[in-house]
Amino acid sequence: MHELSLSVSLIEQATEILKQESGGRVLALTLDVGVLSGVSPEALQFCFPQAAHGTALEKCLLKINEIPLLVYCSDCQAEEQVEGPYPLCPSCQGVDVAVRKGREFNIVSMEIE
Amino acid sequence: MCDDCGEHESKVLHLERQVLSKNSQLAEQNRLWFKKHSMRAINMMSSPGSGKTTLLEKTTQAFCSFGKMAILVGDLQTELDAERLRTVGARALQINTGQGCHLDAAMIAGHLGKFIAGDERLLMIENVGNLVCPSAYDLGEQHKVALLSVTEGEDKPLKYPALFHQADLIVITKMDLVAFVPWSQAKAMDAILKVNPRAKIIRLSAHSGEGMDEWLQWLKES
Numbered sequence: 052m053h054e055l056s057l058s059v060s061l062i063e064q065a066t067e068i069l070k071q072e073s074g075g076r077v078l079a080l081t082l083d084v085g086v087l088s089g090v091s092p093e094a095l096q097f098c099f100p101q102a103a104h105g106t107a108l109e110k111c112l113l114k115i116n117e118i119p120l121l122v123y124c125s126d127c128q129a130e131e132q133v134e135g136p137y138p139l140c141p142s143c144q145g146v147d148v149a150v151r152k153g154r155e156f157n158i159v160s161m162e163i164e
Numbered sequence: 165m166c167d168d169c170g171e172h173e174s175k176v177l178h179l180e181r182q183v184l185s186k187n188s189q190l191a192e193q194n195r196l197w198f199k200k201h202s203m204r205a206i207n208m209m210s211s212p213g214s215g216k217t218t219l220l221e222k223t224t225q226a227f228c229s230f231g232k233m234a235i236l237v238g239d240l241q242t243e244l245d246a247e248r249l250r251t252v253g254a255r256a257l258q259i260n261t262g263q264g265c266h267l268d269a270a271m272i273a274g275h276l277g278k279f280i281a282g283d284e285r286l287l288m289i290e291n292v293g294n295l296v297c298p299s300a301y302d303l304g305e306q307h308k309v310a311l312l313s314v315t316e317g318e319d320k321p322l323k324y325p326a327l328f329h330q331a332d333l334i335v336i337t338k339m340d341l342v343a344f345v346p347w348s349q350a351k352a353m354d355a356i357l358k359v360n361p362r363a364k365i366i367r368l369s370a371h372s373g374e375g376m377d378e379w380l381q382w383l384k385e386s
Contacts, residue, residue: 053265053297061183068177078174082183089299089326136325137358146361156300158181164174 054094057156058102065161069107074163079112081160085153086120086136120153187301190269194276194304201282204386205272205289207303209327210311211320212293215337215370217245219311219379220288222370224254226380231285236275238267238292245290255284266297269304286383295324307386310363313338315345318352325359333364333382340369 065077084090092115099113120133124140125147133141138148182188198205208216220235227233235256237245246258257279259271272289280287289305291298310331312320315338321328328334334356342349356363366382368375 053300056264057183057300060186064181064183064185068179068181072175072177087326087329089296137322138329138360139358146357156183158179158183160179161177162174163177 054091054098055102057090057095058098061099061158062102062106062108064158065111066107068158068161069163072163074107076107076109077111077161077163079114079160079162080108080158081114081116083116083118083155083157083159085118085155087138087150087153088156090156092117116159118152118155121151122148123151124148184300184302187269190273191302191304194269194272195306197276198287198304198306201284203280203282203284203287204307204383205287205303205305206383206386207289207291207298207305207308208311209291209295209298209308209331210293210313211295211316214293214311214313214316216290216293216311217248218370219335219337219368220249220254220256220290221252222373222376223288223380223383224249224252226376227286227383228253230380230384232283233286233288234280234284235288235290236267236272236280237290238271240264240292261292265292265294266301267291267303268301272303295320295327299324299327299330307332309333309335311335311337312352314342314347318348318355321352321355321359328356328359328363331360331363332386333366334360335375335379336365336367338369339367339374340372 069077084092103109121130122133122138123130124145126145127140127142131141138150140148210216235249235254236259237256238259238261239245240261243258246256249256308331310328366375366378368379
């Protein structure tokens with residue numbers, strides 16, 4: 052489990068943005084976490100408050116959008132959303148696919164004051 | 165307006181920023197450094213005990229005729245792996261991560277231009293034995309290699325898809341033990357195909373030498 056160190060990176064990143072915006076504290080953070088990012092949303096929710104303690108993100112609400120896999124299948128010539136973490140085309144079960152979404156670990160919005 | 169005191173203004177910033185952007189920037193600097201020095205850097209990832217260090221011992225002995233090689237080896241504690249590798253003549257440095265479950269780009273960057281002099285042809289990075297966390301951290305390597313030993317079971321790629329999905333090469337290790345364990349090559353291939361159909365696969369035994377030529381060839385051409 053590496054979500055504690057990921058939480059620390061997240062707080063560093065958010066604190067930097069907060070400074071640039073001359074804000075005092077972060078009220079809410081929204082993240083995109085892809086199913087193939089190697090990050091567990093549950094573990095991140097568990098670790099984040101511990102890491103945020105005593106920082107400008109203490110009491111910050113963490114919202115996580117879990118991003119499913121989106122693949123482009125060369126055989127079907129179509130983008131398809133996949134259930135689960137395996138990059139297979141759900142229509143033809145083909146493996147000749149390019150992953151378009153599902154690897155992200157991004158901050159998408161921050162509410163600050 | 166603040167709900168508590170009615171004074172502060174709050175605002176929402178819309179961003180699209182990687183949480184690990186600092187690591188990504190450092191990884192990119194590492195990658196440029198490797199390119200400038202015409203060096204290949206390989207990030208080896210697997211569970212503990214799958215044979216990374218043994219493969220590196222054999223690689224040290226075999227690679228010396230092709231060019232200089234250095235090894236950075238990550239573990240939570242001890243110098244044991246670096247000592248093992250130095251015993252067979254490797255230029256190896258241990259990185260102890262303390263409680264850290266993975267290597268990150270900063271841990272590599274600190275050794276470039278120092279322990280990694282720049283005249284090496286190949287840098288092998290043995291990541292901390294772990295099938296979860298190393299997958300989230302780009303080190304600046306050109307290639308990721310995942311090892312899967314026949315004693316672990318053929319379902320590991322399905323259980324840890326993020327790591328196996330990223331690998332350019334999957335090395336199936338301990339093939340000398342295949343007759344003694346319930347390993348199904350067909351199931352293993354199905355599992356790999358499901359998570360990473362593009363990966364090259366090499367079946368190898370560091371002890372018997374099976375697959376070593378193919379591995380060395382891949383390292384030379386990678």
